[in-house]
Amino acid sequence: MKEYERLYSTLNTPATGLNIIRGKIKLPPYDTSQPAKKEYGFPPAFIPWWSSSSIPHYFGYWIHFLNPLRKLTFVQLSTNIGLGGPYHAFEIARNFNQFLVGTVFAYICVFEELDDEVREFAKAAGVKKPDELLKIIMENDSTPRGLRSHPLFKAETPLACFNEDEIESYQLDFPHNKMELNPEAARQICTVEIYDTLQERIVKMKNSPEWFSTSSQKKTFESLMKKNDHAGAWMCLNSRGWLYKEARKALESLALAVRDPVLDLLAEAWVKIPHEGYEKGY
Numbered sequence: 001m002k003e004y005e006r007l008y009s010t011l012n013t014p015a016t017g018l019n020i021i022r023g024k025i026k027l028p029p030y031d032t033s034q035p036a037k038k039e040y041g042f043p044p045a046f047i048p049w050w051s052s053s054s055i056p057h058y059f060g061y062w063i064h065f066l067n068p069l070r071k072l073t074f075v076q077l078s079t080n081i082g083l084g085g086p087y088h089a090f091e092i093a094r095n096f097n098q099f100l101v102g103t104v105f106a107y108i109c110v111f112e113e114l115d116d117e118v119r120e121f122a123k124a125a126g127v128k129k130p131d132e133l134l135k136i137i138m139e140n141d142s143t144p145r146g147l148r149s150h151p152l153f154k155a156e157t158p159l160a161c162f163n164e165d166e167i168e169s170y171q172l173d174f175p176h177n178k179m180e181l182n183p184e185a186a187r188q189i190c191t192v193e194i195y196d197t198l199q200e201r202i203v204k205m206k207n208s209p210e211w212f213s214t215s216s217q218k219k220t221f222e223s224l225m226k227k228n229d230h231a232g233a234w235m236c237l238n239s240r241g242w243l244y245k246e247a248r249k250a251l252e253s254l255a256l257a258v259r260d261p262v263l264d265l266l267a268e269a270w271v272k273i274p275h276e277g278y279e280k281g282y
Contacts, residue, residue: 003269028117039277045238066231087282089193091159091174183207190238217241243281
């Protein structure tokens with residue numbers, strides 16, 4: 001997506017990644033678009049790599065500014081209202097290499113074989129020994145949980161690799177239904193990345209952040225900005241309840257107040273996207 005070119009470089013996206021984003025390295029033929037389609041829309045914390053017309057949904061970076069406890073990660077962003085949306089982000093990888101291996105793994109699962117197109121993509125993307133991924137699927141598990149046996153997924157295991165009944169074993173920073181909660185932990189979360197179960201827990205807490213229960217994210221954002229709570233304003237901006245036309249103005253005002261060079265690049269790119277092709281807001 002050309003609007004994000006400078007931001008991809010600033011985030012040190014490897015050359016292989018840039019070629020995938022631009023469509024120079026083709027994903028296996030299924031239902032994907034490279035570069036990503038713009039009209040499905042997405043919240044500011046999401047930086048697209050490619051899109052899929054199924055659901056539809058996106059794959060790409062997920063970034064939180066002004067929240068040092070939250071690291072850059074990779075997510076699948078669904079536009080399916082049935083998943084708790086209209087938009088919902090879910091962590092699928094913690095780094096570039098995991099993202100590529102997980103992508104090859106997913107395509108093998110979709111096609112139910114390691115066909116020539118998947119092999120070609122794996123080779124171009126630098127994913128070695130794709131037959132080992134097929135072996136994991138055939139002998140162990142055809143869900144992302146199976147990737148926990150892959151060497152690249154043992155040190156930092158993303159949330160997608162845990163079933164709901166074992167999610168307490170997840171050790172990293174993406175929010176989930178069974179995480180330990182307190183008001184400060186809740187301030188590190190936006191509603192686009194959680195399900196209703198966790199949001200209900202947060203709302204019931206004393207001193208829970210306003211963006212989990214507000215009837216107007218726009219007014220909540222304005223209140224947070226008046227208090228110079230820029231970290232809270234960012235999480236508010238990435239929570240459900242925004243019209244895109246209002247979110248554009250809010251993001252520009254936040255970037256102007258913070259003056260972070262990376263946030264400036266993101267705001268410059270995001271406001272140019274015609275998000276309203278699928279939904280009027282998120």
